[in-house]
Amino acid sequence: MKVVRFSAVWCPSCIVMRSRWEKILQENDLSWLEIEDFDYDQHKGLRAKYNIGRDIPVFIFFNSQGNEFARFVGEVDRKELIKFILENKKS
Amino acid sequence: MNKFFTKIIFILLLFFLLSPLTVSAQQSKTIYLTIFWGDGCPHCHKELIFLDKLKTEFANLQIRKVEVWNSPENAQLMARVGQQLNDRITGVPFTIIGDQTIAGYLNDETTGESIRQVIKQYLDTGSKDIVGEVMDNQSPQNNNPEVIATPGKFTLPIFGEINVKNWSLPMLTVVIGLLDGFNPCAMWVLLFLITLLIGMEDRKKMWVLGSAFIISSALVYFLFMAAWLNLFLFLGFIKIIRIGVGLVAIFSGGYQLREWWINRKGGCRAADDTQREKIMNKLRRIASEKTFWLALFGIITLAASINLIELVCSAGLPALYTQVLAMSNLAPWQYYGYLLLYVFFYIFNELVVYLVAMVTFRAIGISNKYVRWTNFIGGIIIFILGVLLIFKPGLIMFG
Numbered sequence: 001m002k003v004v005r006f007s008a009v010w011c012p013s014c015i016v017m018r019s020r021w022e023k024i025l026q027e028n029d030l031s032w033l034e035i036e037d038f039d040y041d042q043h044k045g046l047r048a049k050y051n052i053g054r055d056i057p058v059f060i061f062f063n064s065q066g067n068e069f070a071r072f073v074g075e076v077d078r079k080e081l082i083k084f085i086l087e088n089k090k091s
Numbered sequence: 092m093n094k095f096f097t098k099i100i101f102i103l104l105l106f107f108l109l110s111p112l113t114v115s116a117q118q119s120k121t122i123y124l125t126i127f128w129g130d131g132c133p134h135c136h137k138e139l140i141f142l143d144k145l146k147t148e149f150a151n152l153q154i155r156k157v158e159v160w161n162s163p164e165n166a167q168l169m170a171r172v173g174q175q176l177n178d179r180i181t182g183v184p185f186t187i188i189g190d191q192t193i194a195g196y197l198n199d200e201t202t203g204e205s206i207r208q209v210i211k212q213y214l215d216t217g218s219k220d221i222v223g224e225v226m227d228n229q230s231p232q233n234n235n236p237e238v239i240a241t242p243g244k245f246t247l248p249i250f251g252e253i254n255v256k257n258w259s260l261p262m263l264t265v266v267i268g269l270l271d272g273f274n275p276c277a278m279w280v281l282l283f284l285i286t287l288l289i290g291m292e293d294r295k296k297m298w299v300l301g302s303a304f305i306i307s308s309a310l311v312y313f314l315f316m317a318a319w320l321n322l323f324l325f326l327g328f329i330k331i332i333r334i335g336v337g338l339v340a341i342f343s344g345g346y347q348l349r350e351w352w353i354n355r356k357g358g359c360r361a362a363d364d365t366q367r368e369k370i371m372n373k374l375r376r377i378a379s380e381k382t383f384w385l386a387l388f389g390i391i392t393l394a395a396s397i398n399l400i401e402l403v404c405s406a407g408l409p410a411l412y413t414q415v416l417a418m419s420n421l422a423p424w425q426y427y428g429y430l431l432l433y434v435f436f437y438i439f440n441e442l443v444v445y446l447v448a449m450v451t452f453r454a455i456g457i458s459n460k461y462v463r464w465t466n467f468i469g470g471i472i473i474f475i476l477g478v479l480l481i482f483k484p485g486l487i488m489f490g
Contacts, residue, residue, distance in 0.1 A: 009286045010279040010371075011359035015456030040361060041371070054361045072354030075459050 001064065002034040002091050004050060006079040007078040008041055013075050020078040028082060032089070063091040122152045122469075124206075127169045127185040129160035132485030135184040138196040141203045149210055152339075155222060159183060160330045170224050170325070182420035182488045189218030194420040195488070224483070246276035260419060263472075264429050268436030270347075270469035271408045274460050277308060279359070280397050281441050282456070283371055285448045287378040289422045296383065300390050301445055307394035309438045315398075316409050316430050323417035324426075336414040336479030339407040344474025351466040357459025371395070411476060418488050 005021070007014035026028070038046050040056050052058055054075075059081075061070040069091060070084070126142060128135035142154050160183075161165040173180035178192060184191040189211045196202045205247060284304060291297045326332050361367065373393055380386035416429055450456050479487050 007456070008359070008361070010283040011361075012278060012282065012456030013358045013459050015282070016458045017453055043370070044364070055356075055358045056361060057358060074358030 001032070001088060002036065002062040002078075002087075003067075003085075004036045004038065004060040004062075006038050006040055006043075006047070006052050006064070008051070009037060011056055012039070016050070016075055017057045017059075020076075024078060024082050024085075028033070028086075038048065045080065061085075063090065093428045104138070104369065108236050120151050120215070122210055122218045123155070123223065124152060124210070125155040125172075125187045125220075125222040127156060127157050127159050127165075127172075127180065127187075129484065131184040131483065132183055132488070133162065133483065134311040134488070136198040137198065138184045138186070138202070141199050145207065145210065148207075149214075150216075150316055151217070152210060153220075155350060158224075163329055166329060168222075168226065172222055175225050176221070179419070182418055185420070189213050190481070192223060195236075204406070213237065214249060223300045239405055260416075260429065261432065262431045263415065265436050266395050266424075266469065266472060267408055267412045268433040269439065270465055270473075271412075271433075272437040272440045273457075273465045276400055277485050278441065279362075279367075279396055279432050280370060280374070280393075281305075281445060282454055284374055285445065285454045286376075287374060289448065289452050289454070291378065298384070298449065299383075300377070300386060301449060303387055303390050304394045305438060305441060305445055307391045307433050308441070310399040311395045312409075312437060313430055316433065317427070319413035320417055320426060320430065323414045326401045329411045333414065333484060336407075336410055340411040340473050340477025340480060342477075343411065343476055344470045345472060346473070347466045347470030351470060353464075354459070354463060355461070366462050407471070409441075411480075414480065415476065415487055418484065420488070 009015075020072065038050070039049065046052075050058075052066060055073050057074070058067055059072040059076065061071050070088070072081070095229060111239060124142070126138060128134075128139060139156065141155075146152055157165050157168065159169050169185070170226055175189075176192065180194075181193075182195065185197045186196075186206060188206065189212075191209050191212075193202065193206060193209070216245070224376060281304065284301065288297045288301050323332075323336075370393070373389070377386050377389040377393065412433060413430075416426060421429070444455055444457065
């Protein structure tokens with residue numbers, strides 16, 4: 001499974017989600033999860049590729065076949081996010 | 092007999108000679124009371140009923156009722172009277188008896204009794220008609236009238252004596268100021284600046300540039316608010332302007348409630364790329380500027396321009412607040428004191444985010460759930476204020 005994250009340094013919600021994500025990584029072994037981080041301002045080309053609109057942060061989940069199966073936009077509760085990741089580990 | 096007639100003639104002469112003086116003395120005992128009132132203002136309505144009762148109590152009381160909300164001429168007269176008295180009259184009802192003024196009206200037992208006592212002071216002497224003199228373009232001699240405050244107190248267990256009017260305006264100032272500060276327009280610039288500042292090796296420059304941004308933002312906002320306030324102090328009496336601000340408030344409150352409803356997921360909405368990159372590049376140039384004074388000048392001018400945009404962003408909150416403030420009957424230093432309080436709470440979020448980042452070298456973000464609930468509470472308050480401004484302005488006259 002792969003997660004692609006889009007965020008910006010100037011976005012308060014992205015900062016909130018960054019610290020939640022760090023805590024998730026500290027508390028759980030997610031070495032099996034492929035993570036790609038992109039900056040909203042620096043990766044304009046990828047914004048179009050991943051169909052990122054004007055709302056951030058964005059978490060896009062891809063299965064082992066490379067197909068998108070979930071997308072979270074905005075702030076997501078930490079427990080809800082880790083529950084979702086663990087439930088879909090075999091995707 | 093002749094002596095008798097002589098006495099009668101002498102008495103008659105004396106009577107006719109003195110009678111005009113007697114009439115003149117009676118005329119001089121007239122007590123002039125002028126009330127400036129607004130159509131739809133509940134406090135004014137209560138006072139008008141009370142004054143009608145007083146008229147039967149004091150035969151020599153002459154009452155002039157001047158409605159100011161529907162008549163620009165009367166509003167101008169009130170402003171002129173205020174100028175002549177060196178007293179900024181900003182709210183109604185405003186009562187002038189002789190050379191004494193009474194701002195506001197709570198009830199017959201408190202303000203009504205104060206009015207009665209002032210009238211009694213003039214029973215033997217009569218009073219001046221300062222408003223009449225202004226209407227005749229004559230300046231009154233007394234430029235420092237005694238102002239009698241309107242009491243509005245009640246006692247609560249533990250808290251003791253509470254003056255409602257003293258607390259309502261500060262609370263309103265804090266709430267609207269905080270709500271205004273949650274506006275995302277200036278916050279994103281500060282967060283981007285913080286990322287640049289944290290990366291600086293020169294700690295002194297980091298603190299100076301960051302502080303200059305915050306202080307300049309606060310100062311520019313204060314100046315704009317002061318301009319709004321002075322505009323409403325002069326024009327706020329005009330009904331159409333009050334209604335216009337009320338409509339803006341209803342729209343703004345509705346917008347805040349809409350944001351609360353639709354923005355449940357939270358998150359940030361990115362503005363136009365070109366505009367954002369322009370500001371980001373300016374900030375990068377300022378941060379990398381070798382000449383300290385040029386960097387400082389750059390950050391101050393940028394903060395000023397960002398807060399210009401912020402005024403448009405805040406959807407009329409400063410206009411609404413200053414209109415309500417202008418309707419309150421306060422001393423000039425109190426008006427500006429309230430503006431300072433407003434600006435402090437407006438800048439409070441930015442100040443906390445900035446100070447934490449400077450101390451911990453890590454940017455923090457305020458979660459959207461707080462922003463959402465601020466939108467909800469603030470939206471309701473602003474919506475209600477808008478409705479009151481239009482239909483019941485008397486209920487939001489403080490001070």
